[in-house]
Amino acid sequence: MITHEEAQEIAALDAIGAASPDEELTLHEHLAGCAECRRVRDEYAEAVTLLARGLDPVTPPAEVRERVVSGDASNVVDARSRFGAGAWWLATAATLFLALWGWRELAMRVEREKYNTQQAENRRLAEENVRLAQRNDKLSAEMAALASAGTRTISLSGQQASPSASARVFLEPEKRRAVVFFYNLPANAKDKSYQLWIITSKPQSAGVFDVTGNGNASITIENLPVATEIKALAVTLEPRGGVAQPTNTNFFVMGSSSL
Amino acid sequence: MSTSVDSASALIPAVACGDIAAFEAVYDRYSGTLYALLLRILGNAEDAQEVLQESFVKVWTTARMFDAARGSEVAWLISIARSKGIDKLRSRKIRSDRENDAGREISIQSSFVDKTTGADNAILSQERIAVRNALAELPEAQRIALELAYFEGLSQSEISERLNEPLGTVKTRMQLGMKKLRDRLQAFR
Secondary structure (H helix, E strand, O other), X not given: OOOHHHHHHHHHHHHOOOOOHHHHHHHHHHHOOOHHHHHHHHXXXXXXXXXXXXOXXXXXXXXXXXXXXXXXXXXXXXXXXXXXXXXXXXXXXXXXXXXXHHHHHHHHHHHXXXXXXXXXXXXXXXXXXXXXXXXXXXHHHHHHHHHOOOOEEEEEEEOOOOOXXXXXXXXXXXXXXXXXXXXXXXXXXXXXXXXXXXEOOOEEEEXXXXXXXXOOEEEEEOOOOOHHHOOEEEEEEEEOOOOOOOOOOOOOEEEEOOO | OOOOOOOHHHHHHHHHOOOXXXXXXXXXXXXHHXXXXXXXXXXXXXXXXXXXXXXXXXXXXXXXXXXXOOOOHHHHHHHHHHHHHHHHHHHHOOHHHHHHOOOHHHHHHHOOOOOOXXXXXXXXXXXXXXXXXXXXXXXXXXXXXXXXXXXXOOOHHHHHHHHOOOHHHHHXXXXXXXXXXXXXXXXXX
């Protein structure tokens, strides 16, 4: 923000074309909301013309007047076309129009791209929000399972397919819920999924999961069979998405329930 | 002078309405002043005539934009011609040529034959003398700085270089000079 005095000092320079671009911008911002400084600016614009009004007039050659004012007004344009290098002003107008049109189109395209980018970002953030909410729910469930006084643990040990692997099941019998943490499992192929089986009278799927990088994973199981019916838990590698019943007995981890 | 408009202050609004006679009257009244200005800026008769014609084309096409509340019609016309003259000067980069043409203005002016009416001429001459007196009251350093900006389109820094004076000094001189011109303005309204 500048004061009125500062604005009027710049207006003096602006009137004579000597204000810097920054000064012009500052001035115009001020003038937009200041009628008094606009009046002063107009006075400076008038005053500077005194420099020209003090010159001795020089009558231009008669042919100039002839070209400018002879005939009707359209000759003004026609005369300029004859006098100059072609229809310069039409070309200038066309160029200006195209420039403005091009600028408008460019500005609209930029705005569209900004809008699309913003929309994509909004979608990404919404998806991220859902993912984080799910993760939060999962962590809350895991924390609850770990902290509950009635929680029992079951250890699963690595089998022939993956001797160094292990898993620990935190089971809440009252809520028929369990959280299972897996360690050191080999990363599964993209077309495969690990599948956890709860073995009662027969295997029941407790969910599928993937293992990447560090070989660790966890899943939360809801609506478990009654704890006393659980005889064992085991993990097999199955077609991606899981199957209704195990397709093989090549267990990666397995453990018996002592409940 | 043949025009359907008697009042000088109403010429431009009449031009805006398509009044050819008013347009001719504007040319007859002001072309000498504008041509002198363009000669001073461009230092070249051919360029000055071309820009003068361009200026009057702009007068015809933009007369509707003239606002008498913001200034006089002569100031509006001068602003158009000056702007186009400086544009021409810059586009052709003829500043250095212009310095070589020093003195041409005198020979051009010697061929001056004023076509304005006797009454107009007398009024304009009186005004011109008064303007010159007002300009003469400006300290020379301020007047030179203003003339370099106005007639040569130089920026503050270019004037500073040309005069070998600090930028701040040039800026102050120009602001003081403009204030004095504005103070004198009432006498010519």
